[in-house]
Amino acid sequence: DTEVTQTPKHLVMGMTNKKSLKCEQHMGHRAMYWYKQKAKKPPELMFVYSYEKLSINESVPSRFSPECPNSSLLNLHLHALQPEDSALYLCASSQAEFNEKLFFGSGTQLSVL
Amino acid sequence: DAKTTQPPSMDCAEGRAANLPCNHSTISGNEYVYWYRQIHSQGPQYIIHGLKNNETNEMASLIITEDRKSSTLILPHATLRDTAVYYCIVRTGYSSASKIIFGSGTRLSIRP
Numbered sequence: 575d576t577e578v579t580q581t582p583k584h585l586v587m588g589m590t591n592k593k594s595l596k597c598e599q600h601m602g603h604r605a606m607y608w609y610k611q612k613a614k615k616p617p618e619l620m621f622v623y624s625y626e627k628l629s630i631n632e633s634v635p636s637r638f639s640p641e642c643p644n645s646s647l648l649n650l651h652l653h654a655l656q657p658e659d660s661a662l663y664l665c666a667s668s669q670a671e672f673n674e675k676l677f678f679g680s681g682t683q684l685s686v687l
Numbered sequence: 688d689a690k691t692t693q694p695p696s697m698d699c700a701e702g703r704a705a706n707l708p709c710n711h712s713t714i715s716g717n718e719y720v721y722w723y724r725q726i727h728s729q730g731p732q733y734i735i736h737g738l739k740n741n742e743t744n745e746m747a748s749l750i751i752t753e754d755r756k757s758s759t760l761i762l763p764h765a766t767l768r769d770t771a772v773y774y775c776i777v778r779t780g781y782s783s784a785s786k787i788i789f790g791s792g793t794r795l796s797i798r799p
Contacts, residue, residue: 578730607787616774616789617731630786664730674721674778676787678730 578679580665586685589655595682597648597665605629605671606648608640609664611681617664623648624671655686690714690777691790698796705762707793709775712756720751721776721787722760724769731774731789734760765797 578599587593597606605624609617622630623642637659639651648665662683666676692710699705711720721736735742735749737758742749748761762769774792 616772616792617725619786619788622786666730674719674736675733676723676731678732680728680730 578665578667578677580663580679580682582682583680584683584685586687587652587655588687589657591655592651592653594652595650595663595665595684597650597667597679598646599667599677600646601667601669601677602645603667603669603677604645605668605673606642607666607668607676608648608650609666609678611662611664613661621650622671629671652684655684657686660684660686690718690788691775693773693775693791693793695791696794696796698798699762699765701767701797701799702764705765705769705795705797707760707762707773707775707795708757709760710757711775711777714755714777718777718779720749720755720758721778722747722749723774723776723787723789724771725774725792726768726771734773765795767797767799769795770797771795 581596607622608620610620611617619632620634621640626642637654641649662681664681666678668676719736719738722734723731725731734746737749751758772792772794774789
């Protein structure tokens, strides 16, 4: 199993809603990542978890709250988002934090109304 | 603070070799060159990486110049499925500063 599974694939939410994005991998990887990608732009790193602990936060606003409940799961909790937060949110994993191969999911396309 | 420069777009005929250049003139001695690609509606996919020697795997070859200031990714027999955005990334190998940071990439179109 070399897949990173992200759910949901599409999400529409209002600015006052609370929602969560979910990411799962069963490759035994110990590092997991969140990236944000706006249309026609490259992915931007948001968070890195290593051994279930937050390792890197790229100065992401607090309305995005990551959580790593176990080594296979990564969540991104969303609250009070703005329309400019509409983007593709990509999850990735790797064997360890500094491993060269990141495996990416297909992403969640988020629209904030 | 992108460390790499790539042409925004290129095209190549199906069946021919696609050669994608990348300039990384400020690369330092412990920094690796990585290549990823992103096919439309999918997440990025790892292709290959190298430090100073040329590398080859089942997907592609990576040629790094002797001064390490530039590199070329070669897809030996391009197919329509190779149409994607290709990202060249410079990354410190193993340190707390090591991150996969994507630059603007090259949009490669393969024509029949």
